[in-house]
Amino acid sequence: MATGLKKAVQLRAMGPDDLSAAYELSREQQWPHREKDWDRMLDLGQGVIAESEGRIVGTTMWWTFGEDVASIGMVIVSKDVQGQGLGRQLMNAALEQIGERTVLLNATAEGLNLYRALGFETVSSVYQHQGAAFSVPIPELIPNERVAPMKAGEISDIVELDRHATGLNRGRAVEYLCSYTQGVVLNRDGNQAGYALFRRFGRGYAIGPTVAPDIGGAKALISHWLGSNAGMFCRLDVPDDSGLSGWLDEMGLPCVGRVTRMCRGTAPQAGVLARTFSLINQALG
Incomplete structure (x- = not known):
């Protein structure tokens, strides 16, 4: 070669x-x-x-x-x-x-020129937030809404919700993650409306993916994990359109880095009933 x-x-x-x-x-x-x-x-x-x-x-x-x-x-x-x-x-x-296939990646500043030369185009940004000294307010749930532990029988519904939110067929990845992580579900009016996983990763723990119908639901899911793991080092990678970055800063989980979301090919089309508020990680998206 x-x-x-x-x-x-x-x-x-x-x-x-x-x-x-x-x-x-x-x-x-x-x-x-x-x-x-x-x-x-x-x-x-x-x-x-x-x-x-x-x-x-x-x-x-x-x-x-x-x-x-x-x-x-x-x-x-x-x-x-x-x-x-x-x-x-x-x-x-x-x-x-x-x-x-369409190809997605999250690029560090060092790799941007190479990826552009290979046909990748900038889509948006992802902010990395992390820390251990955070203060979490009690989430404000709307009527007929609750956050509950994920049950094995709900995984198929979660897979479908994830597909709708991301436009991706990530069923195998989501099922694999659920096999070794803890999960909670956002239930609204008796239906699964969102979910968030919590697992060991890197220097501590990662919260993601987080899928929710709106920012209020995302905050409720994330607050559950942060509130039950006070003092633990936690990390979230949040898209710039999530609206969560300032909220995480205020709680004591500062932004420590940014990567550029890039795509080569036709970008997947997410649905309107739910969207992604934190990634699995920067590699898998």
Whole structure:
């Protein structure tokens, strides 16, 4: 394989035995992912690694949502080989495997020029909020509304609600997440109107995805998890149109970063009855 790198680099499929080295590569970038987080992402998707002289120097991963859409993430190039075209090679390898699907990603500032050159267009932004010293007000529920623990029998309804909110066929991902996370459901007039998951991730815990019919419902779901986990390090990745960023700042969960949402192809069309207020994570969206 032709390469602009000074040393020969080979690209190959990522496997479970590569996760320890991939984890160390993400630590080099000061990303918060645990090795277990890598493991779970590989369970749901596929990846490519770049190897030079027996050392992993680059990664990328992707996840398919039905026949039409995929998401790319975990694009990492070791600092000592950056600027030599490896990021483009990794992206091209992933895009070749993904095929004709629409492709979504959340880009750091460092990757923007590469992704634009590959045909990705800016859609919006995502804000990363996190912290442990937060104060949560009691949520203001409307009549006939409650937040309750998710039951196993509700997962199929949650999958359909998620599909409506995102325009994506994420059933396998949602069911997988529900197998090891805690979940709550927003019930309005006896119907499932939203949900939010809470799980170990990175330096602490992540709240997401959060799907709700409106910002009031989203705040009720998120407040449940924050209120029952006071003092725990929690993270949320919220779209810029969620309206939640200022609210999270006020509670003591400051914005510590921003990524750019990008799309190559026809963007999925979300429904009107519910929408996404926090992501699974920046890689999966």
